[in-house]
Amino acid sequence: MTEKTEKGGAAPGATDARDEWLTVESLDLDAQGVAHKADGMVVFIEGALPFEEVQFNQHRKKNNWAQGTVSAIRRESSQRVRPGCPHFGLHTGACGGCKMQHLDAAAQVAVKQRALEDNLWHLGKVKPENMMRPLEGPAWHYRYRARLSVRHVVKKGTVLIGFHERKSRYLADMQVCPVLPVRVSDMLMPLRALIGSLDAHATCPQIELACGDAPDGTSLGVIALVLRHLEPLSVADLQRLRDFASLNPGVQWWLQPKGPDTVHLLDEGGPVLSYALPAFGVTMPFKPTDFTQVNPHINRALVGRALRLLDVQGDERVIDWFCGLGNFTLPLATRAREVLGIEGSDTLVARATDNFERNRPAVPPRGALAPARFVARNLFEMTPEMLMADGAADKWLVDPPREGAFALAKALADLHLQEGGLPSGWTAPKRIVYVSCNPSTLARDAGLLVHQAGYRCTAAGVVNMFPHTAHVESIAVFERP
Structure with missing residues (x-):
């Protein structure tokens, strides 16, 4: 060409x-x-x-x-394809939400796999013994969570809702978004009209989207829309929101007048926002501002792979570090003797505890969940003493945010390197499964685990949680000889 x-x-x-x-x-x-x-x-x-x-x-x-x-x-590359979204590209006003729509979806995964390998080697001097097959799912309509900016553009006489333009502070004029669920994408233009009709149209800067599963876990359920509003909404505006929800089945309005702790339902009652992990007989209720994975299809596959890799036995104790609302902890409780979930957020610890109690009774074909306890702790300030205080565990599941789990890996390495070996009565986990959303911090932590804590990196692979973006999710396995 x-x-x-x-x-x-x-x-x-x-x-x-x-x-x-x-x-x-x-x-x-x-x-x-x-x-x-x-x-x-x-x-x-x-x-x-x-x-x-x-x-x-x-x-x-x-x-x-x-x-x-x-x-x-x-x-031209044989891997170049026609983008699936009219708003993607390098033209003026193009949406900046995706970066790889011009590259074949399978080739995107190969690029991410190479990035993972390069980071592990160049930053951590770690070469996995086995590169696992990438975890892949639907390339479109996968995004069940999004933070959509809202702007009333006086010069254009319209309201824009969506992501920012490429390398710009301006919002893209998005009319559809093929990475959002079809029902949500179809709702973008009606949402623009709705916000434009509000008395508070100039003081609503954001709508946070969180979608749940239908009860069977196979289709879209509740569509929670969290409206950030900088001034109190009038009675007429509240009614307009209700009318919109009545015309769009599944929509559930939440209001956020100030910080995240002020988020509340517009009207109590109705279906509970939740997602399902059918393979483990678990349903996870959550609030729309809680952290949950963007891609529920991949999340189900990721939890399944993580538990297969961890290979938890019925007599083993497991610690789930950065446990969140229990995404891995509850499935682990279907396999282990005992599970400890540790998380930095008191709110998420409370949510995880509630989710555990809700799911604890036996649900055919699985039995009752094994005992699980949740505690809040600053995991970025871990020390060897804190690590020992949590007790020995046969296996660990580690799922940190982008910052990684440096303090945790360093505390484990310090215990391994101390004179006289590991403290009496405490043993290091024989296997660690590390789920990462940042290959550079994974590589850094892998270097500690392999070169200072006595582990081998037996396997690693990418998880395509965010098709068409440059985001690299991955999973790695570490074992003690």
């Missing part, structure tokens, strides 16, 4: 760099093609894919690297 691409218009202030054709060598984690100019300078090119020959419009230049946007493609 030799013509200038339809998305190749130069940004204001860009330098036209079309005097040289470059061969793209790889894709970085921001979904930029990486190439080298004849003089050796590294170039990062938005919109370019590996093995393509491209020209680009240069936007930034430093001493040893430059950055720009593809302007022409002479040889």
Whole structure:
């Protein structure tokens, strides 16, 4: 393809760099093609894919690297596909929510797998003994959670709802969103009309979306919409919200007048927001501001894989670090003798405890859940003494936020390295399954576990939780000899 691409218009202030054709060598984690100019300078090119020959419009230049946007493609990648969303691209006003829609979905996973391997080796000097097959699910309509910005644009005389434009503080003019559930995507334009009709249309900056499962766990259930409003809503506005919900089955309005702790239902009653883990006979109620996985399809597969890898036996004690509302803890309680869930948020500890009690009775074909206890603790300030105080466990499940679990891994390493070996009466877990949403912090922690805590990294693999984005979710297994 030799013509200038339809998305190749130069940004204001860009330098036209079309005097040289470059061969793209790889894709970085921001979904930029990486190439080298004849003089050796590294170039990062938005919109370019590996093995393509491209020209680009240069936007930034430093001493040893430059950055720009593809302007022409002479040889196109066989993995290039037509984006599934009309708002994706490099054009002015394009949505910035996705970065990889122009790349075949299977190729996206391969890029993420390579990124995981590179991070583990370059940052942690760890090479897994086995790379697991990636966990994949639906590439579209998977996103059950989203934070949608709301803006009343006076100059356009309209309300915009959705994600920001690519590299901009402005909102994209989104009319559909194929990564959201179909019913939610179809609701975007009616939501814009609704907000525009409110007396408070200028003081509602955000709608947080959280979708639950239907009771059978196989389809969309409650669609919780949390409206952030900076001024009290009038009686007329409240009625408009109710009317909208009555016309859109499943919609449940929540209001947020101030901080997250002020979130409450507009009208009490109705179905409970929850998601199901059918393989374990567990249902997890949650509040729309609680942390839950964005992709329920992949979450079910991830929990199943994590428990298979951990291979918990009926006589074993397990600790679930960063347990949240019990996403892994409750399934673990269907296998283990005893489970301890540890989480930094008091709110989530309370939610996990409630979820455990709700699910504890036997539900055919599974029996009653094993004893589980939940405690709140700052897991970013772990020490060897705190680690020992929680008691020995046969196995660990670790699922930290993007910051990783450095303090936890360091405390375990310190115990391993201390003179005289491990303290009497305390044993390190013989297996750790680590679920990560950031390959760089996973690599850092893996380096500690392997090089200082006495573990082998026996397996690792990616989990495609966020198709079409550069986000890399992964899972790794560590074992003591």
